[in-house]
Amino acid sequence: MYFNVAVIGGGPAGMAAALAAEKKGCSVVVFERDKRLGGILNQCIHNGFGLHYFKEELTGPEYAARFAERVKNAPGITVYDEAMVLSVTPERTVTALSPYAGLITVEAGATVLAMGCRERTAGAIALTGTRPVGIYTAGTAQRLINVDGYSVGKEAVILGSGDIGLIMARRMTFEGVRVKLVLELMPYSSGLKRNIVQCLDDFEIPILYGHTITRVEGAERLRRIYYAEVGEDIRPKPETEKYVDCDTLLLSVGLIPENDLINGIGIKMNPLTSGAVADEYRQTSVPGIFAAGNVLHVHDLVDNVSAEAELAGSAAADYAKGVLSHGEACAVKVGAGVRYTVPQTVYRGTGKVDVYFRTDGVYKNKTLKAESGGETVFSKHRLILTPGEMERIEIDKSKLKDSLTLRLE
Numbered sequence: 001m002y003f004n005v006a007v008i009g010g011g012p013a014g015m016a017a018a019l020a021a022e023k024k025g026c027s028v029v030v031f032e033r034d035k036r037l038g039g040i041l042n043q044c045i046h047n048g049f050g051l052h053y054f055k056e057e058l059t060g061p062e063y064a065a066r067f068a069e070r071v072k073n074a075p076g077i078t079v080y081d082e083a084m085v086l087s088v089t090p091e092r093t094v095t096a097l098s099p100y101a102g103l104i105t106v107e108a109g110a111t112v113l114a115m116g117c118r119e120r121t122a123g124a125i126a127l128t129g130t131r132p133v134g135i136y137t138a139g140t141a142q143r144l145i146n147v148d149g150y151s152v153g154k155e156a157v158i159l160g161s162g163d164i165g166l167i168m169a170r171r172m173t174f175e176g177v178r179v180k181l182v183l184e185l186m187p188y189s190s191g192l193k194r195n196i197v198q199c200l201d202d203f204e205i206p207i208l209y210g211h212t213i214t215r216v217e218g219a220e221r222l223r224r225i226y227y228a229e230v231g232e233d234i235r236p237k238p239e240t241e242k243y244v245d246c247d248t249l250l251l252s253v254g255l256i257p258e259n260d261l262i263n264g265i266g267i268k269m270n271p272l273t274s275g276a277v278a279d280e281y282r283q284t285s286v287p288g289i290f291a292a293g294n295v296l297h298v299h300d301l302v303d304n305v306s307a308e309a310e311l312a313g314s315a316a317a318d319y320a321k322g323v324l325s326h327g328e329a330c331a332v333k334v335g336a337g338v339r340y341t342v343p344q345t346v347y348r349g350t351g352k353v354d355v356y357f358r359t360d361g362v363y364k365n366k367t368l369k370a371e372s373g374g375e376t377v378f379s380k381h382r383l384i385l386t387p388g389e390m391e392r393i394e395i396d397k398s399k400l401k402d403s404l405t406l407r408l409e
């Protein structure tokens with residue numbers, strides 16, 4: 001079977017990429033391992049989605065449903081749900097397994113990777129202590145409560161202040177769970193400021209920055225966690241150890257792009273994002289393979305995921321038709337205060353290109369500067385910049401010379 005574009009993953013990124021490619025007249029196939037399209041948004045029943053993209057406030061399932069409806073009505077898009085992609089080759093042969101369609105193999109003119117991300121687990125952070133019931137990743141607890149209708153516990157502590165943990169602090173409070181404490185290793189939250197205010201402050205849930213769990217205790221069920229302040233080396237100071245009794249611990253300690261599928265097929269990876277190195281069109285180092293959404297770098301807002309995936313899907317369509325062209329390449333480099341950028345390559349030409357980035361710490365009263373060929377091509381004063389909020393700047397492509405460097409001054 002041949003399709004112009006094959007999309008792996010039917011979350012917000014996969015759906016937006018598929019629609020953009022179909023709009024350009026391409027035949028598109030979408031593989032989704034779950035029973036329905038929508039990705040992780042199907043379990044995010046809170047509101048706050050779509051403020052940028054749809055200019056209205058939607059819940060996660062509402063946001064996903066709008067795209068899923070469009071995908072279903074798009075004549076050029078074939079969807080295989082319950083189809084787990086097992087492999088993709090550099091030549092863009094995609095193999096998937098489905099309980100009702102068996103082994104499916106397609107050849108594609110271009111491929112868009114949109115597999116999302118997964119959560120770091122207790123094993124990944126080497127959590128010390130016993131292994132009782134009651135320890136969940138925040139996303140697992142979210143699915144158990146919101147999709148499956150279970151209660152996860154009565155008294156909870158949350159480790160990590162990522163957005164999912166913050167959202168779950170509020171969600172569990174609504175369910176009658178007493179959220180006693182949120183512990184954050186860093187001196188700042190890795191989540192959005194709006195979530196700190198709306199999910200913790202509004203419910204008087206305390207958060208301790210610069211603190212972490214030292215061990216958990218409990219035979220069958222979790223009964224107590226110990227925690228301590230951390231020093232500058234981010235190691236717990238034993239003399240500060242305290243405990244809190246609880247039957248539930250949620251881990252919100254980071255997301256990892258779901259890239260196992262592309263291990264070993266020659267795609268250059270960025271160790272800072274754990275996603276592929278990508279250019280302005282979100283094309284990876286293997287020609288014809290594009291990536292978008294959380295599989296490329298972890299986004300805070302799904303609105304940005306949809307915009308990025310439309311770009312990738314549209315470029316994948318152009319590639320499949322042999323019409324993707326661009327000007328001279330300019331590497332995007334990080335300077336003082338900037339942790340990473342996406343994309344890592346932009347092209348000289350006409351029009352504008354958006355560059356997304358995160359800072360490597362909390363900065364106040366700084367000027368964000370972008371320079372190319374020794375000249376400033378973007379400059380803006382910012383009152384505050386934090387790693388938890390992804391930033392975006394717009395660069396005039398005609399001003400690009402050799403490389404583009406972003407820094408804080």
Ligand SMILES: Cc1cc2nc3c(=O)[nH]c(=O)nc-3n(C[C@H](O)[C@H](O)[C@H](O)COP(=O)(O)OP(=O)(O)OC[C@H]3O[C@@H](n4cnc5c(N)ncnc54)[C@H](O)[C@@H]3O)c2cc1C
Nearest residue numbers: 009011012013032033039040085115116139293294301302
């Ligand atoms: C638990 C959790 C809660 C979140 N809450 C919020 C929130 O409140 N607000 C917000 O703006 N953002 C939230 N996010 C971020 C949100 O995930 C992203 O904004 C957005 O959903 C990312 O879209 P995506 O398509 O890249 O990934 P996903 O939504 O994760 O979709 C990826 C899809 O790919 C499929 N897939 C993966 N591998 C394969 C394979 N091998 N074969 C076939 N299919 C595959 C998965 O089943 C999934 O459906 C949350 C993320 C998580 C993990």
